Amino acid sequence: MAIRELLYYPDEHLHLSSSPVTEFDESLAVLVSDMFETMYHDEGIGLAAPQINIRKRVVVMDIEGDRLPEHQIVLINPEFVSKEGTNSIEEGCLSVPGLRARISRADNVTVKAQNIKGEFFTISATGLQAICIQHEMDHLDGHLFIDYLSAMKKNLYRAKAAKLARERKRAARESQ
Numbered sequence: 519m520a521i522r523e524l525l526y527y528p529d530e531h532l533h534l535s536s537s538p539v540t541e542f543d544e545s546l547a548v549l550v551s552d553m554f555e556t557m558y559h560d561e562g563i564g565l566a567a568p569q570i571n572i573r574k575r576v577v578v579m580d581i582e583g584d585r586l587p588e589h590q591i592v593l594i595n596p597e598f599v600s601k602e603g604t605n606s607i608e609e610g611c612l613s614v615p616g617l618r619a620r621i622s623r624a625d626n627v628t629v630k631a632q633n634i635k636g637e638f639f640t641i642s643a644t645g646l647q648a649i650c651i652q653h654e655m656d657h658l659d660g661h662l663f664i665d666y667l668s669a670m671k672k673n674l675y676r677a678k679a680a681k682l683a684r685e686r687k688r689a690a691r692e693s694q
Contacts, residue, residue, distance in 0.1 A: 519551045519554075522552050524569055524613060526615065526683065527614045527675075528679060529613075532569070532657070533662075534573060536572075536575045539574050539595055542594075553567065553570065557612070560612050564577065564579040564654045566658055568658065575595045577593040577594075577657075578593075579647075579650050591641070593641070597629065599628040600627065602626040604624065605622075605623060605645065614663065617664065617675050619663065619666075622666075628641070628642045
């Protein structure tokens with residue numbers, strides 16, 4: 519397992535759509551394993567492959583954050599079957615550090631996806647799990663939660679993101 523490098527807003531690669539997974543092989547298993555390791559390392563509850571600059575429709579989640587296999591969810595080539603209700607919580611994103619915002623999303627979702635072996639399954643989720651699924655699936659289509667914010671809030675965050683990027687670069691230089 520390896521920790522992969524995250525992309526950060528406003529990196530233009532975060533706004534690209536992902537391609538369906540067609541090969542269910544060892545390289546996919548390694549990708550999924552690395553995604554979980556990266557997600558846990560950065561203290562997230564979900565991660566989509568585009569966040570590590572992989573243009574594949576792969577999502578990993580563990581809303582419990584306890585690394586137990588029974589709480590780990592892998593969605594490959596996910597598609598919404600249904601969305602119902604409304605819920606909003608303050609969301610954050612590993613690719614948009616330092617920003618949290620209340621976003622309105624469906625409270626109940628049903629998704630059809632494939633597992634790591636390519637087998638189809640359906641998952642229904644509510645509450646935080648439903649919100650996390652929607653958040654991560656947005657990444658597959660090149661959308662970030664910041665896209666739901668007003669222009670004024672986006673502009674304020676852009677300035678903050680630029681400052682955070684400078685700080686990350688400085689820290690990287692100092693650690694070498």
